[in-house]
Amino acid sequence: MAALAPWSLAVGAGMDFLREGLSAPAAMALQFRRLVHLQLQPDPEPETGGSTPPLHAKDGSGEGEAEGTMVEVNEGEAPAERERDIAERERDIAERERDIAERDTVEEAALDAAAEEVAELELDADHRQIRLHHFPSSLCSQQVRLALAEKGVAWEDVTVNTGPAHEHFEPEYAKLNPKLVVPTLEVDGTVVTEVVDIVNFVDRSFGGPELMPSDPEAREEALRWIERQDSFPISELTYGRSKGLTRWFQRWTLKQRRKRLRKLMKKHPELREIYLAKLEHLEVLRGTIGDRALMDQLVVEVEDMLDEIEEALEEREWLAGDEYSLADLLWTAVLARLDHIGFSRSLSERRHPRVADWYQRLRERPSWGEGIRRLSPLEVARIYGPAVLKTFLIAWVIKWAVLTPLIYGLTALLNCSGS
Numbered sequence: 001m002a003a004l005a006p007w008s009l010a011v012g013a014g015m016d017f018l019r020e021g022l023s024a025p026a027a028m029a030l031q032f033r034r035l036v037h038l039q040l041q042p043d044p045e046p047e048t049g050g051s052t053p054p055l056h057a058k059d060g061s062g063e064g065e066a067e068g069t070m071v072e073v074n075e076g077e078a079p080a081e082r083e084r085d086i087a088e089r090e091r092d093i094a095e096r097e098r099d100i101a102e103r104d105t106v107e108e109a110a111l112d113a114a115a116e117e118v119a120e121l122e123l124d125a126d127h128r129q130i131r132l133h134h135f136p137s138s139l140c141s142q143q144v145r146l147a148l149a150e151k152g153v154a155w156e157d158v159t160v161n162t163g164p165a166h167e168h169f170e171p172e173y174a175k176l177n178p179k180l181v182v183p184t185l186e187v188d189g190t191v192v193t194e195v196v197d198i199v200n201f202v203d204r205s206f207g208g209p210e211l212m213p214s215d216p217e218a219r220e221e222a223l224r225w226i227e228r229q230d231s232f233p234i235s236e237l238t239y240g241r242s243k244g245l246t247r248w249f250q251r252w253t254l255k256q257r258r259k260r261l262r263k264l265m266k267k268h269p270e271l272r273e274i275y276l277a278k279l280e281h282l283e284v285l286r287g288t289i290g291d292r293a294l295m296d297q298l299v300v301e302v303e304d305m306l307d308e309i310e311e312a313l314e315e316r317e318w319l320a321g322d323e324y325s326l327a328d329l330l331w332t333a334v335l336a337r338l339d340h341i342g343f344s345r346s347l348s349e350r351r352h353p354r355v356a357d358w359y360q361r362l363r364e365r366p367s368w369g370e371g372i373r374r375l376s377p378l379e380v381a382r383i384y385g386p387a388v389l390k391t392f393l394i395a396w397v398i399k400w401a402v403l404t405p406l407i408y409g410l411t412a413l414l415n416c417s418g419s
């Protein structure tokens with residue numbers, strides 16, 4: 001966590017502040033997230049079970065690296081020397097940015113090649129093996145299901161219980177998705193992870209409506225909104241904003257996850273790096289959601305973002321242009337989550353009329369039902385029931401079989417000694 005130095009946060013945030021016009025708290029929060037993200041890349045990644053290696057999304061870490069090279073200027077230097085110093089650093093940053101752009105192009109090319117490979121198989125859709133490893137109520141799974149529904153692709157459901165069963169931590173799943181998250185898409189042996197990569201892959205590999213605009217300006221805009229969505233702190237908000245019983249339950253599940261990871265790390269030392277990275281990730285999440293000031297900043301960030309979307313929708317029907325695109329698709333799940341975690345008023349017609357109208361149109365799309373699925377009461381009972389029962393049963397047994405006789409015994413003893 002050494003890289004999370006305050007100067008690094010401040011410099012990066014300053015860059016966002018200037019370059020993206022973000023508010024200072026929003027830029028600070030974004031930069032914090034980037035730096036945190038940088039720390040959490042599992043390395044090295046294991047080989048996949050399939051023939052093609054999994055494709056991993058560009059994660060913005062490169063951008064963070066470039067910003068990280070900026071060092072504060074030494075005030076004591078002579079002006080000419082300082083200028084030389086600044087010029088040298090600017091060259092260094094430009095060079096790094098070129099490297100990052102090149103790397104992004106390579107990743108883009110890998111995605112294209114994989115999509116082409118799948119398309120070239122020319123199998124008819126009925127004979128393709130399309131398996132989605134997902135969890136019904138996870139936002140990221142919702143996004144991929146939306147994409148599959150928009151493209152009219154049928155898929156095989158592999159539900160991964162990310163609840164107390166922690167199936168996403170199992171070694172078999174770690175081979176598919178070393179970040180131990182859902183969703184993962186498998187198409188005829190090609191494994192794709194990371195939501196943004198998956199939805200792009202789905203768009204390129206299957207027929208149906210094109211979900212990326214062909215007009216260069218609209219495409220650029222779609223990419224910008226996709227990137228904004230990708231770095232939006234929705235998990236932090238989901239955990240940090242919960243209240244009452246839900247809050248208690250979420251903290252409990254976080255604790256259970258850490259316990260499970262530690263156990264698995266002992267049992268599978270070969271996956272130690274992966275489990276350690278996940279533990280660190282959960283630790284950072286715990287720190288973030290416990291930091292009231294940071295959470296307040298994130299709420300400000302939500303409002304700023306909705307204002308920005310409102311403004312964008314002044315000029316066009318959909319987020320990136322006059323056609324529905326992947327940008328709208330990805331934000332659909334975020335809006336649904338915001339609505340669910342207490343931002344309904346911000347999404348109302350009174351506060352953001354264009355956003356409200358856009359959200360209504362997104363909900364009316366046929367893909368909504370399949371994409372934004374929540375857990376039915378039966379599923380909740382099946383997924384969480386056994387673990388909750390086990391925990392409470394143990395607590396109940398301890399209370400009645402151990403504590404109660406102990407208290408009775410002690411009371412009797414004290415009463416005796418008093419007489």
Ligand SMILES: N[C@@H](CCC(=O)N[C@@H](CS)C(=O)NCC(=O)O)C(=O)O
Binds near residue numbers: 180181196
């Ligand atoms: N950057 C990843 C994020 C995936 C992610 O965070 N998935 C969440 C559900 S939305 C998850 O699996 N959480 C379970 C966990 O972290 O233990 C992606 O784009 O696929």
